[in-house]
Amino acid sequence: MGVEERESAKERARAAAVSGERARVRLDMPRAPTRRLLPEYDPEAFGRLSERIARFLGTGRFLVWMTVTIIVWVTWNVSAPPPLRFDEYPFIFLTLALSLQASYAAPLILLAQNRQDDRDRVNLEQDRKQNERSIADTEYLAREIAALRLGLGEVATRDWIRSEFEALIKELEERRGGDEPLGRRHRE
Structure with missing residues (x-):
């Protein structure tokens, strides 16, 4: 493509942009970054944060701090001088705060449980594959042991050789006429 052709293509793109038409998409050029209305976030970082919060919500420390906070809240709003009270007897603000805390805690706990389920699923799959390999x-070792047993069935053992020698000695003694046992002559 010559210089004139490039300039012509640029002018056509500018004219299309001015007139509101979309320019032809070129695959050899990177896209211009687009602005997003919503902020981007890392799902893994958010998941880890939700797991940390869910773990904290399930501890005795959280229950103690929550109990202390509620006792201080109620005590202050019952016994403090009226101008310093910020939540009178029905404790509407306390109820609202606890409802808000519960409305955020439940989804965070569910998100943490879903992530744990995903980890458990991966671990189970790895365990299943390991079990298959085991x-x-x-089975391979059982086949090898069976082959060894079959092979050993054909190997001469000491007892079998001894019994064969004794049978041969008897046969030789019977052929000689039974004068003297062959075994005694060789031992002396």
Whole structure:
């Protein structure tokens, strides 16, 4: 593409942009960054944060601090001088704060449970694959042991050789006429 052709393509793109038409998308050029209305976030970082919060909400420390906060809140709003009270007897603001805390705690706990379920699913899949490998190894070893047993069935043992020698000695003694046992002559 020559210089004139490039300039012509640029002018056509400018004219299309001015007239409101969309310019032809070029695949050899990177897209211009677009602005987003919503902020971007890292789902993993948010998931880790939700797990930390869910773990804290499930501890005795959280229950103690929550109990202390409610006792101080109620005590202050009952016994403080009237101008310093910020939440009178029905404790509407306390109820609202506890409802807000519960409305955020429940989804965070569910998110943490879903992440834990995903981790458990991956661990179960890895365990299943490891079990399959172990079963295959065990079956291979069982076949090898069976082959060794079959092979050993054909190997001469000491007792079998001894019994064969004794049978040969008897046969030789019977052929000689039974004068003297062959075993005694060789021992002396």
